[in-house]
Amino acid sequence: MSFIEYFISALFLQAGYNSALVAVGAGLLGLSAGSAGAFIFLRKRALVSDAISHATLPGVGLAFMIMVAFGSDGRWLPGLIIGSAVSSAIGLLMVEWITRKTRLTEDAAIGAVLSVFFGFGIVLLTVIQTMSSGRQAGLENFLLGSTAGMLISEAMTIAIAGALAAAFVFMLRRPMTLVAFDPEYAATTGVNVRNIDLAMMGLALIVTVIGLKIVGLILIVALLIIPPVTARFWTNQVGPMIGIAAGVGGLSGYIGAVLSAAEASLPTGPIIVLIAFGFFLVSALFSPLRGGLASALRHQRFQRRVHRRQGLLSLARREPIYDGLTLRILRRSGMIRRDGVATARGRVAAQKAARDEARWAVARRMLPDDSAIERYDGLTPIERMMTPDQIDEIDRIIAARNGAKA
Amino acid sequence: MIDDLITALGAEFVQLSLSPIVIGILAAVACALPGNFLLLRRQALIGDAISHVVLPGIVGAFLVTGTITAVPMMLGAGVAAIIAVVMIEIVKRLGRVEPGAAMGLVFTTLFAAGVLFLEVTDTSSVHIDVQHALLGNLESLIWFDAEGWGSLFDPAALATLPPQLPRLAIVLVGIGLFILLFWKELKISTFDAAFAEAIGIRTRLLSFALVVATAIAAVAAFDAVGSIIVIAMFVCPPASARLMTNQLGRQVGWSVVFAVISAVLGYVFAGYGPGWFGSPYAVSAAGMIATISGIILILTCLFGPQRKRTGQRAEA
Structure with missing residues (x-):
């Protein structure tokens, strides 16, 4: 045997x-x-x-x-x-x-x-x-x-x-x-x-x-x-x-x-x-809970989200982007062309990201002790954390400030 | 009485017992010195972990080189110790488990791998086995060519000393120098790591250096005396010393004293003790040295002047 x-x-x-x-x-x-x-x-x-x-x-x-x-x-x-x-x-x-x-x-x-x-x-x-x-x-x-x-x-x-x-x-x-x-x-x-x-x-x-x-x-x-x-x-x-x-x-x-x-x-x-x-x-x-492979994947996903967000914000502010990974991610998701100029989709997404960032900035000043603010990570869209009427109020403040500036 | 002493310490003593005793002392002190800092940093069990992984290191070195000579064996053991430290760190971070569990996982696994390698490969032709790894062979490290105390001044006879003796002496000097040169840094980073960091001491590098010194002491001592004494000497003399004083310098001094007493008394009791009870056989010197260090620890636990914890009542 x-x-x-x-x-x-x-x-x-x-x-x-x-x-x-x-x-x-x-x-x-x-x-x-x-x-x-x-x-x-x-x-x-x-x-x-x-x-x-x-x-x-x-x-x-x-x-x-x-x-x-x-x-x-x-x-x-x-x-x-x-x-x-x-x-x-x-x-x-x-x-x-x-x-x-x-x-x-x-x-x-x-x-x-x-x-x-x-x-x-x-x-x-x-x-x-x-x-x-x-x-x-x-x-x-x-x-x-x-x-x-x-x-x-x-x-x-x-x-x-x-x-x-x-x-x-x-x-x-x-x-x-x-x-x-x-x-x-x-x-x-x-x-x-x-x-x-x-x-x-x-x-x-x-x-x-x-x-x-x-x-x-x-x-x-x-x-x-x-x-x-x-x-x-x-x-x-x-x-x-x-x-x-x-x-x-x-x-x-x-x-x-x-x-x-x-x-x-x-x-x-x-x-x-x-x-x-x-x-x-x-x-x-x-x-899947804490294994090395799962954490590596989770880390990579998070990294991509950060790069995408920061890339979109740079697009909205018309700043040049140098980081290779950011460029790759934006290009692959169709936000920019090969020469680095934003596509139509990219411009919409960039504006949305910029608006979100501006809303968060106001929200942080408005409600410094709110639990939603404490969970601000620079990635989550504000719609997921706040009610529509809160967001309306934030938009009114932004509009008033822009009006005063103009 | 005096005559007895002179015969006891005569030529036969020099030939059979002098070099094991000296080797035992060197090994004990080389382990006790870094043990002081490990104890205060609550890393006392690092020595335990390292001495377990020495076996797979030696077996690995044998598998690679096919010979059983000192240098590759010590290199292999050193590499295994470093692998173990890295593995412990990975398990700790990845699994977010307490250091004790990570350590226990790593050293048992490596030790098991070492034993298994030893059994499946044909190492039976050479002299490595688990017993030897645990117990060493202190009793067999005799000085063949010695003819009496005069041989200490005879270069030809000195050249035939067991090679473990000069090796351990060099290691001891190295570790002593390390502790002496970095005394201030070691002291500050042991008691207040944050402050040490703030005044520009590279604490992580220093603690890694301490682990390396520990590994070197463990590997050098292991070859001569086996892992039992190594673990005992890392922990027991410094722990006893900790109960004697509140000053680091004195603690290190006491630990050296206790290590020397353990080595000498342990060897003497193991070699001559059974004779006092009429038995012709000797018992394990390594085991006896560990036992004596334990007895010293019990005595200091009972009577040491600084045995109590300060800042809280002894009776909870």
């Missing part, structure tokens, strides 16, 4: 029970990571999850040592997960404690906790390597994730925990949204902001510890950050954003696990992350 055939059969869960379970587990993990990450992103604390994930390492090491001391082989996944949860919770509380009790800012606390916990975890790993049962412990796999040789029971654990985390997000979505957007208002409505913040980070923690085996602790933070950033390109509303983030996370996890199952030499974590980045890249370029 070729790689492609295998990939497609695995994509539709036909490549064996075990890899199907791993793929579903990774999908559920991505789903809960994307939705939990959305709240953390909106709360602007994306990198706290980086501290949480690096802080799992000492827990993994200590849990292994304790389990070995009690006579097991130390690789029992739920035990390692509990150990990593405890140590990353300590790391999270340390970040909180440092930011609350000292003058250091949160980013410094994050950097300190992640590097120190990770360093200490590495010390423990080197100790474990010298233990007789540690030589084949394979704990390094927790750094970058691996689905090769994963047990069915492990895949089950991950799938169930992922589903539970997603349900937890669903239950807490309202208070978390409130706290993410307006913590002060949330506090006045009786929401305990600190607890909700901790719950949010607790969700990140759950996602991290169940993702250790598949994605690894260095890259799991990407599953919490990239899906919400991607979703942000498509919508300005919380509900859809969380949905899209969950979808992107879920698909990345699912496709990544399938890909790495099809090609065993590929490490799972980096593949999942790069697929998520692919979703981000496509969104950043092509989303």
Whole structure:
């Protein structure tokens, strides 16, 4: 079976029970990571999850040592997960404690906790390597994730925990949204902001510890950050954003696990992350709302409107035009001939633009505090902002002034 | 007792431990110096981001040149760091997202790409792997030809010092000079960017130069000690120093002191500590140095004279 055939059969869960379970587990993990990450992103604390994930390492090491001391082989996944949860919770509380009790800012606390916990975890790993049962412990796999040789029971654990985390997000979505957007208002409505913040980070923690085996602790933070950033390109509303983030996370996890199952030499974590980045890249370029292509088009359209307007005003004032782009735009829309002289249409349009500009000038003096004036951008025709009788009054003032001049 | 000390610091010490300790100190100080300014500018995590992208840079350099020598590797890492900084800026502007999220997106993606490159290309013949990137190989940087303290004055023996040592020394001098020469500008633009702009300091250029200095420190230190120490040294000694004093000059001084203490104690505990508990094996020096810097930070958080935030009550 070729790689492609295998990939497609695995994509539709036909490549064996075990890899199907791993793929579903990774999908559920991505789903809960994307939705939990959305709240953390909106709360602007994306990198706290980086501290949480690096802080799992000492827990993994200590849990292994304790389990070995009690006579097991130390690789029992739920035990390692509990150990990593405890140590990353300590790391999270340390970040909180440092930011609350000292003058250091949160980013410094994050950097300190992640590097120190990770360093200490590495010390423990080197100790474990010298233990007789540690030589084949394979704990390094927790750094970058691996689905090769994963047990069915492990895949089950991950799938169930992922589903539970997603349900937890669903239950807490309202208070978390409130706290993410307006913590002060949330506090006045009786929401305990600190607890909700901790719950949010607790969700990140759950996602991290169940993702250790598949994605690894260095890259799991990407599953919490990239899906919400991607979703942000498509919508300005919380509900859809969380949905899209969950979808992107879920698909990345699912496709990544399938890909790495099809090609065993590929490490799972980096593949999942790069697929998520692919979703981000496509969104950043092509989303109609904020994508690069859409903004470039919008910018070009605006630029053309400005050049056209300024060109017409110059025509009306009989000033020469030198700017190449302005000339091109006027020529193409039939406002001027090739030699730069205005056509009949051009003269009408130029007069209309000049009249509009004169009306705006009067309107600005007449109604300095009007909301329509505040939105004056030098491009919008005055008819769109003011009522006909307002414009009549403006015209009367212009006529009176011209009469006085004559 | 004295005899013990003399044997402990004898020829074997010079051969096995002197150069790792010196390299550890140089790396720690080279990272801690720019870290002071990053900390005050709330860019502490730039160091974190940069040290993650060093790996793809090195792998990229290997893919291009096919060799694993110091100069292309350092160039590759430097290029990757600059690409990362530019990418972070683009993501921040385009997506209008907070800097933290943009940073997290970029460095995880680049790191993932680096790991994947490493796995799919045949780099197994040469010695680069993820573990090495994270942990460095401080313990292996021994000075083979040293026969005792006298070798310090022997040009032939000095020529066989691990190349990381002179490289880091040059980087440290460079960074020290940068900070010394632009001290006034760095200080003003760190504390009051608008004022700095008004008196004609080119703040954007200066902050870019600071990022470049950070990248150089990260890349040079990374080769010797791995990214764990790099991140820890960018953040922990300056953060501890910040809790000791209100003056920038003294803060930088304290950060150097803390960096040196972390490097020396970390190396000693990692190399000799397990022996005190009867274990014949050493533990990771890089990890231990990071751990010591964390312990120093906890102590300053608890007892540092300037640990409280001024201008508001400590108990909210």
